[in-house]
Amino acid sequence: MTSYKDKKVITIGIVHELTGLSERRIRYYEERGLIFPDRTKRGTRKYSFHDIETLMKIANKREEGVQTTEIKKDMLKEKKRNVREEMLRGQLNAYFKRKE
Amino acid sequence: MTSYKDKKVITIGIVHELTGLSERRIRYYEERGLIFPDRTKRGTRKYSFHDIETLMKIANKREEGVQTTEIKKDMLKEKKRNVREEMLRGQLNAYFKRKE
DNA sequence: CGTGTAAGGAATTCTGACACG
């Protein structure tokens, strides 16, 4: 369930290299509640590959002029949809006694 | 083929957190040709999850008293075996016209 | 051989703030 994609191990400098986004913007999107990096003991932010994908999506929406508040709402909706899907899948699997 | 596991994005401090190995040892194993981190533009080492797994294996062997030279030989053998396996699989897949 | 440590410099990251719009 928790794969490499979700491990928070990438520093902001590398995220910047990978996404092209300024560190300012990356931190700002966190401030707006769009991403949630972990921290090392001494406070350095750590991101996952999943975070990076999220950042790319955010950047695309921003280019279209979508505000961070809207983006946040959209992300929440999508998350809820996924949760529902997973619940459904879980029930189906239980019913048919399938695995994985 | 190239997944998150192979992307070199992790700085040495995080590798240290993840493996428990000192930065000195991590750099030394590179010096001995056991791992090959990438570098950022300004020279900071970047490791992959795969590198981290390799480091754990190295640490285990070292605990058993195996020297780095030996470890290197073993890793080379394993690599060759994998290459052979992949070639064989490729031929089989071609023969049976399978995919993936 | 393998690893610790102290050394000094360079690059990184952090926060809070001011700017513009």
Add this chain to the structure above:
DNA sequence: CGTGTAAGGAATTCTGACACG
């Protein structure tokens, strides 16, 4: 609102070396 920038300090990383064994 979203993002750039300059500011100052703290933490990180790098290399080359000496130490011990």
